[in-house]
Amino acid sequence: MDARVKPGHDDEIELRLSANARVPSMSTSTHDIEEGLALLPKFDANGLVTAVxxxxxxxxxxxxxxxxxxxxxxxxxxxEAWYFSRSRKKLWKKGESSGHVQRVRELRVDCDQDAVWIKVEQLGPGACHTGRRSCFYRAAPLGQTGSVALEFRNADKTFDPNAVYSASDKKPRG
Amino acid sequence: MDARVKPGHDDEIELRLSANARVPSMSTSTHDIEEGLALLPKFDANGLVTAVxxxxxxxxxxxxxxxxxxxxxxxxxxxEAWYFSRSRKKLWKKGESSGHVQRVRELRVDCDQDAVWIKVEQLGPGACHTGRRSCFYRAAPLGQTGSVALEFRNADKTFDPNAVYSASDKKPRG
Structure with a gap:
């Protein structure tokens, strides 16, 4: 879905698909992408941007x-937050089966518009399909070489994923 | 680099490459990946995990x-934060040309270990190659359909990228 050519260091003419205006292609410079106020998402080869x-x-x-x-x-x-599941190859609304909807307070794009940051109000007890508030419940100790043993951080389960997700929604993440 | 087979909803036997132990392949269950304390990164087809x-x-x-x-x-x-540049196809240390090193205070992995979250002390005036503290200096208004006009947020430049980056390092991001 991405018709954009990877930019060089100069403002090269590029083709890209606008998610928003649904214009099939348009000429856009690196300056427009980085300094402009048009939403010009840079989708990857699979038509996706990263969302945090x-x-x-x-x-x-x-x-x-x-x-x-x-x-x-x-x-x-x-x-409200919608994602695309790479494993299930389908659009999904966060919370569609769990009720754990994410109300978006702010949506930002990064400099080259291949990543989106949403600040959300997380409804319900958590976002992670394992039953935690966050998916990031393990830390790696720093300053080590060789084998690393992770440590749990904020890893207490806040809900029972088996009670919340149906079998087909067990892996709702992207 | 990723020898792992995408898991189903059951604990299927998988092959994955451990970044850490550098073991070429090992059998690992979804339970081990999500609930275990071994670092078992799920690299994509290009050998990468997302880093926030x-x-x-x-x-x-x-x-x-x-x-x-x-x-x-x-x-x-x-x-300290090291990344892999997709555009330059090379390993780079954040701050190697700018001096804007990121001291990592904590490194976390997500449930399926295909994303890493680092909490950093950002040395110098900023992280973004455009001269801002953050790459996320534009927001999209919510509740709109059709064409979206972004708005600047915390978009004041904190340094002059032309003075900080050499021409070959002008696009140091991944």
């Missing part, structure tokens, strides 16, 4: 997933 | 980039 959801209250990263053009448009339109 | 760097003081997302096995190992070993 942080908890608007704590600042913690809740999850990292992906959005295709439709998920990004729906997130902007509805103010 | 947040400012340990403000909680803001500074940048989203990628790490290959070597970048991840070097980050863990040195406590």
């Amino acid at each position: 959801a942080t908890d608007v209250a704590s600042g913690d990263v809740l999850m990292v997933a992906h959005m295709n053009a439709e998920a990004l448009a729906k997130t902007i339109e509805t103010g | 760097a947040t400012d340990v003081a403000s909680g803001d997302v500074l940048m989203v980039a990628h790490m290959n096995a070597e970048a991840l190992a070097k980050t863990i070993e040195t406590g």
Whole structure:
């Protein structure tokens, strides 16, 4: 879905697909992408941008997933987080089976517009399909070489995923 | 580099490459990956995991980039952020040309170990190659359909990228 040619160091003419205006292609410079105010997402070969959801209250990263053009448009339109599941190859609304909807307080794009950061109000007890508030419940000790033993951090389960997700939704992440 | 087979909903036997122990392949279950304390990164077809760097003081997302096995190992070993540049196809240490090193205070992995979250102390005035503290200096208004006009947020430049980066390092992001 990405018709854009990877930019060089100069402002080369590029083709890219706009998720938003649904214009099949348009000429855009690196300057327009980085300094402009048009939403010009740089989708990868699979038509996806990376999406990082942080908890608007704590600042913690809740999850990292992906959005295709439709998920990004729906997130902007509805103010609730939609993603594209790479494993299930389908659009999904966060919380569609669990009820753990993410209300988006702010959506930002990065300099080259291949990543989206959403600050969310996480409804319900958590975002992670394993039953935790955040997907990032393990840390790697630093300053080590060789084999690394992770350590649990904020890893207590806040809900029972078997009670919340149906079998087909057991892996709702991207 | 990823020898892992995408898991189903059951604990299927999988093959994956450990960045850390450098074991060519090992059998690992979904339970081990999600609930275990072994670092078993799920590299994509290009040998990369997504890396999100947040400012340990403000909680803001500074940048989203990628790490290959070597970048991840070097980050863990040195406590400073290393990435793999997809555009330049090379390992790079954040700050190697700008001096804007990221001291890692904590490194976490997500449930399926295909994403890393590092909380960093950002040395120098900023992380973004455009001269801002964060790469996420534009927001999309919510509740809109059709064409979206971004708005600048915390977009003041904190340094002159032309003075900091050499021509070959002008696009140091992943």
